[in-house]
Amino acid sequence: MAAHSVKDMHIFPPRIKDEPDDDGFFSSPKEDSKPLKRPREDDDSSSNRFLLILQDSKAKKVKSKDKKVPEADKRKKPKKEEEQKWKWWEEERYPEGIKWKFLEHKGPVFAPPYEPLPENVKFYYDGKVMKLSTKAEEVATFFAKMLDHEYTTKEIFRKNFFKDWRKEMTSEEKSTITSLSKCDFTHMSQYFKAQSEARKQMSKEEKQKIKEENERLLKEYGYCVMDNHKERIANFKIEPPGLFRGRGNHPKMGMLKRRIMPEDIIINCSKDSKIPAPPPGHKWKEVRHDNKVTWLVSWTENIQGSIKYIMLNPSSRIKGEKDWQKYETARRLKKCVDKIRNQYREDWKSKEMKVRQRAVALYFIDKLALRAGNEKEEGETADTVGCCSLRVEHIKLHPELDGQEYVVEFDFLGKDSIRYYNKVPVEKRVFKNLQLFMENKQPEDDLFDRLNTSILNKHLQDLMEGLTAKVFRTYNASITLQQQLKELTNPDDNIPAKILSYNRANRAVAILCNHQRAPPKTFEKSMMNLQSKIDAKKEQLADARRELKSAKADAKVRRDEKSKKSVESKKKAVQRIEEQLMKLEVQATDREENKQIALGTSKLNYLDPRISVAWCKKWGIPIEKIYNKTQREKFAWAIDMAEEDYEF
């Protein structure tokens, strides 16, 4: 097992060399020549061609670079309408790297300033009333508001909180308040509960007023102008200060997330746009004009020191194009996935350890849809892993288990500290390799000690332009949906039953991607309710059937029009109730199966929307049954372009 160093990687030329060219002939329709590193650029070459055809047929000429003013219609029609229908997907794209030509916005909305507590709301230290300085009080309220949440009982949370809180105290406060356990926030907590109760009890008018105020804010700050089009901003409000709550066992939980001031803010917009004004008496940290990026506002957050951004809504051109591209890359993977699979199987036999590790890791990523798994700084975040960062302690090898050979048992915490637990039969070679990788290692050692995401992605790049680890997730998710829909959709089913099939297909993907959720708090109860509804409906059905029967008997005896009619209407009633019952039962099944599975994430991020659109068209299902309004906005491009014969 010679060499450690990653240099060696290149000793053996990647044998898949011919692979990436596999669709070289599609090469980018335009603005090309430089890409190389921006693999994605040519992704939708094929779709673009499709688009061009479409446009031609509509005699709608592609305009040159400039996004173009909506010339004529500008005054004919109200602008609004024009904006809503803008089909960015029919326009030519910008050259590589340029994200926009013009950008104007109003800047962020800051968190409302702190409002000190009324005098009668007390804080107690060691049993005695204590008046806190404004700054200390503000931080105390953050804690008070979380009082009945369990993490305020956690050691780390309390420790971090207390440390940061003390930083906000005056020197007197600091010397008095030396122990968190002597602090009594209950009065404050009660006050906030009363406040939120009062908010619920507000009159119609008051609520209306708040709603209007929100709408005003949205109208003023929620949109920007990007290249002649008004686009919705995703998150125009700056995150308010509060206590950091990481997910899982986060070492920084409870730390103070500080208030963001205009002086922290970098504004990004066009030079020739109306530059947003900072709040009176304040200045921006910086104003820049960088059209190589998509964000409008950024600031550095104090917990991890990472940068946060204000960006556009998923319905925007800039997000939509990228999303579309993502699926095109996944479709390119579809074309060469067999080759890649053969390759990594070969690599299981390599004499180079790192090649074997890479190949086994890739197998997991492909087969199990694991995430890449970057290494993380210890003590900065919760201890979670992905494929490349798996440790020996995260898998167990069973030469035989429940009648299956070569079973690998995975048990680890992944993104968001969601547990991944799975027992998977693998090929013998994989199994043997894993044994090899684990030899002489401690549980806390890396399983793939010669591999990281960077090495893996570099390799993938060689196999296919634009290929990275996450493309496998997208590909496997989308292809699974397509297959499952084919398999599960029964042409004779009615619409609710077909939708159940859709949801089951979606669910298969969610399970593959391990998209879990906490069972809703009211799950059991709502299940019971549904069941009793079903029972009631069953009884109703039985009644209706009895009535039908007697009506039939009656009709047989009387043989008149009236009784015949009665039979008919009773028949109809039975049918109607049967249908209702079915619907309820379907609903119950769907909900039960969904107890711990979240469908939203895969729907929004992994499933090529054109598959769903095509399915809807094919079976006459209204698209509204599958995508709600927001989703339809996000996927407008797919809804517009996919026909029923679309193949992922």
Place this chain on the structure above:
DNA sequence: CAATCAACTTAGTACCTAAAAC
């Protein structure tokens, strides 16, 4: 190379609101 930074996607949950049930 490894570490860090920057930009962007993906993620679950808390909260809100509208619709349904009572």
Place this chain on the structure above:
DNA sequence: GTTTTAGGTACTAAGTTGATTG
């Protein structure tokens, strides 16, 4: 009309990826 429930949205944390820096 009031309460309950479900669905949708806002929020923001936690990933991935590629570039830059040392």
